Amino acid sequence: MKNTYIYCIAAMALLTVSSCGSKGPKQDAAPPATPVNVTEAKKADAIYYDKYQGTVVALNSVELRSQVSGFITGIFFKEGDVVTKGAPLYEIDRRKYVAAYEQAKANLLSAKANLSKAQKDIDRYNMLLKNDAVARQTVDQATAAFETSQSQVAVAQAGVSSAATDLSYATIRAPFTGRIGISQVKLGAQVSPGTTLLNTISTGNPIGVDVVINEQDISRFYKIQKAGTDTTFRLQLPDGTTFNKTGKIFAIDRGVNDQTGTIKVRVQFPNEHDELKDGMSCVLQVLNDNSGDRVQIPYKAITEQMGEFFVFISKDTIAEQRKVKIGQRIQSNVIVLDGVKPGEKVITEGFQRLRDGGKITLGPPAGAAPAGKDGKSAPAAK
Incomplete structure (x- = not known):
């Protein structure tokens, strides 16, 4: 009787353990497929600039400065206008430069008169020397006086050129056709050569x-x-x-x-x-040199890891992680220079929970698809 009681208890214990084991979860069950949305990689015209x-x-730009000193007596342009090459822009008091030019011309006339006299003297003395009617020393002195007069004429001519140059500098003209700015000086202002900025x-x-x-x-x-x-x-x-x-x-x-x-x-x-x-x-x-017909995918499909970029490609029911080289962003899309071919299905939503080789199913991830008017989820993108 005692042994029969022990056998009954053991049988009941085995039945209890067996019943508890059959109700527990299976340890080797496969994880469920992840719902994702995909879009097709397409070639499109991508024109973009660096x-x-x-x-x-x-x-061509020049600062206008005076090359002679004096007071501004004339301004002949409208500020901000286009002026033609050679047009007069400013005038500096010309009176002393005109006087200096006239004096230089008078000096030249005087030097030429002295040269003419010295020429006549040397011609006369040479004629007398042929008749032995004048000393050789007198002829030599006349020759020296003639050469001195020649040099004085050259000096006087240089003086005329210098005075003419100064007189021309008293009128400042446009060096080329261009737009002139706001004048930095007004009528009556005193200017110094090389230092006073007049305009640009x-x-x-x-x-x-x-x-x-x-x-x-x-x-x-x-x-x-x-x-x-x-x-x-x-x-x-x-x-x-x-x-x-x-x-x-x-x-x-x-x-x-x-x-x-x-x-x-x-x-x-x-x-x-x-x-x-x-x-x-x-x-x-x-x-950009990469502009043209390029593969484009939504930028939101890109993930970055340690400075490298990746996407997930849908291979039927399997997600394949792939490294890509991306280019310029074009609005919501991005150019893929390498790693994705036209027509491949790129996962755009739901990839945050994926690993390479993970199972997927087409459908909106939880909370990803907006609800329609009837309260139902919108259909997944294909």
């Missing part, structure tokens, strides 16, 4: 834009210069608008700055309507 901070500069004149059409580039970009700009294209450069103005004309390279500086490793490039733009002003700040946009 940006460089630039400054508008006149291709500069050309406005065409006009240049100076940018500083790294030495690594030099070969790129030399290629653009050699090609001679005028569609590579665009200009963004300070108000954010884009200038309606394209430019081309005017000059690349002679050498690289050994302190900064940079070089200056000047790009020329037409400026018929005088929209670009000397000294204006702007942004030079240079057409």
Whole structure:
């Protein structure tokens, strides 16, 4: 009886353990597939530009300064207007320079008269010397006086030229056709030669834009210069608008700055309507070499890890993680230079919980799809 009781208890214990084990979770059950949204990688026209901070500069600009002293007696232009080459701009009191010029001309006439007298004397003395009617010493003295008179004429001619030059400097003329600025002096102001700034004149059409580039970009700009294209450069103005004309390279500086490793490039733009002003700040946009028909995917599909970029590609029910090389962003998309081919399915939502080789199912991740009017979830993108 006692043994029978023990056997019954053991059987009941085995049944209890078996029943508890059958109700527990299976340890080797596979994780469920992750719902994701995908989009197809497509080729599209991608035109984009690299940006460089630039400054508008006149291709020719000159500060006007007087070369003679005196008082301003005339101003013959309207400030801000375009003046033509040779047009009179300022006049400095001419009276003393006119007097000096007239005096120099009189000195020249006197020197020429003395030369004429010395010429006649030497001719007469030479004739007398042939008849032995005058001493040789007298002829030599007349010859010396003639040569002295010749040098005095040369000095007087140089004096006339100098006085004429000073007189011409009393009227300051435009060295080239360009736009003149606001005058720095008024009528009656005293000016000193070489020091007093009168005004600045500069050309406005065409006009240049100076940018500083790294030495690594030099070969790129030399290629653009050699090609001679005028569609590579665009200009963004300070108000954010884009200038309606394209430019081309005017000059690349002679050498690289050994302190900064940079070089200056000047790009020329037409400026018929005088929209670009000397000294204006702007942004030079240079057409990127990778522009063209490129593979694009949504930027939100990109993940970054340690400075490298990755995406997940849908391979039927498997997610494949792939390293990619990306380019410029185009609005909500990004250019993929390498790693994704056109037509491949890129996972755009739900990849945060994925690993390489993880199982997926097409459908909106939890909370990702907006609800429709009827309260149901919107259909997944395919």
